[in-house]
Amino acid sequence: MRVAIAGAGKVGRAIARELLSNYHQVLLIDRDPDKGREGVVAGAEVLLGDTCEIAVLDEADLPACQVLIAATGDDKVNLVVSLLAKTEYGVPRVVARVNHPKNEWMFDEAWGVDVAVSTPRMLSALVEEAVTVGDLVRLFTFRQGDANLVEMTLPASAGVVGSRVGDVTWPVDTALVAIIRDSRVIAPSPDDSLEAGDELLFVASDEQESALEDLLGD
Numbered sequence: 001m002r003v004a005i006a007g008a009g010k011v012g013r014a015i016a017r018e019l020l021s022n023y024h025q026v027l028l029i030d031r032d033p034d035k036g037r038e039g040v041v042a043g044a045e046v047l048l049g050d051t052c053e054i055a056v057l058d059e060a061d062l063p064a065c066q067v068l069i070a071a072t073g074d075d076k077v078n079l080v081v082s083l084l085a086k087t088e089y090g091v092p093r094v095v096a097r098v099n100h101p102k103n104e105w106m107f108d109e110a111w112g113v114d115v116a117v118s119t120p121r122m123l124s125a126l127v128e129e130a131v132t133v134g135d136l137v138r139l140f141t142f143r144q145g146d147a148n149l150v151e152m153t154l155p156a157s158a159g160v161v162g163s164r165v166g167d168v169t170w171p172v173d174t175a176l177v178a179i180i181r182d183s184r185v186i187a188p189s190p191d192d193s194l195e196a197g198d199e200l201l202f203v204a205s206d207e208q209e210s211a212l213e214d215l216l217g218d
Contacts (some may be wrong), residue, residue, distance in 0.1 A: 004065045006051040006081045006093075007072035008011065008035040008158075009098065016041045029060055034158075039217060049170040051081040054088070061088035070096040070113075079111045086112030115142060147203050152216050156196035160216060166190025171212050173187045173205040 001024045005012045008030035013125040019113040029051050032034035036048035049056030051072070062068065068085040070078035078096045082175075096111075098104050098118040106117035117140075132159045140149040154161060160168055165176060166187045179186040180199035186192060212214055 001067065001070060002027070002065045003067045004029060004060055004062060004085075005035070005069045005071055006078070007097075008032070008040055008046070008068070011073075011075060012069075012071040013041050015071060017046045020044060027060060027065070029056065051086075052077060054084070057081075057084060057089065062091055065089075065091055067091065067093045067095065070094070072097070073099055075106075079106060079113075082107075083112040085134075086114075087136075088164050102168065118179050136209055136216070138209070142203075147205050148209070150202050150209060150212070152200050152202055152213070154194060154196055154198045154200060154216060157215055158194075158196070160194050161196050163194050164190060165192045168194070168215075171204070171208040171215065174212055175203045177201050177203055 003019055004027045005016055006029050008016075008028040010028070012028060016028055019026050020041070020043045026041070027047060028036070029047045030042050030043060031048065031050045033048060036046055038046050042048055044046060047056065049058055051057065051060065051070075062085055068081070068091045070081045070085075072078055075098065077099075082094045084098045086094050093114050094109050094112050095115045095117065096113045098107050098116050101118060104116065104118050107113045137150055137151045138148050142148065170176065173179055176188050178201040179188050179192065179194075180195070180201070181195065201218070202212060
């Protein structure tokens with residue numbers, strides 16, 4: 001897979017290294033000569049230029065990319081490059097970094113964003129996840145389909161404790177995707193049991209979160 005990353009700062013470079021370690025092709029784009037220099041990330045292509053300029057995006061050959069990641073520290077830049085990537089070049093998947101929570105509402109399909117990643121919101125969610133048991137915590141929002149990645153640590157008093165996954169009537173538009181137990185990640189099968197203290201990860205629609213919390217709560 002070929003991935004273009006707008007912004008070769010610390011975040012962009014870290015993403016590039018991770019993608020390269022998984023054998024993807026990576027193009028880093030930055031207008032700062034120090035960040036947009038050859039060899040800034042070993043194995044990545046580098047393009048020096050402003051990602052808000054059509055000529056630069058033409059040179060980047062975005063139609064050949066399956067994913068664009070807008071990872072600059074400027075929300076305005078991330079929105080503009082997301083919109084151009086989606087509307088002008090038809091990039092199938094656009095992921096954008098949200099730097100300031102007050103701007104999060106703009107990062108949607110209207111601006112070409114498929115997935116918005118808000119660092120402040122994710123850090124807040126991870127803090128909640130670490131200290132709460134029996135409460136549903138939203139970790140991530142998928143822009144396509146209005147679905148969320150949510151987590152709950154199953155309390156001992158939950159009615160489903162001891163039940164088989166296949167015997168539980170889950171809310172519609174809800175999928176149990178992983179059980180984390182004793183540092184193990186379990187891909188749930190119908191025969192797996194639910195135990196107190198399990199960390200359950202779901203993909204669920206907005207409308208079903210309250211029903212899921214009622215099912216799993218005290």
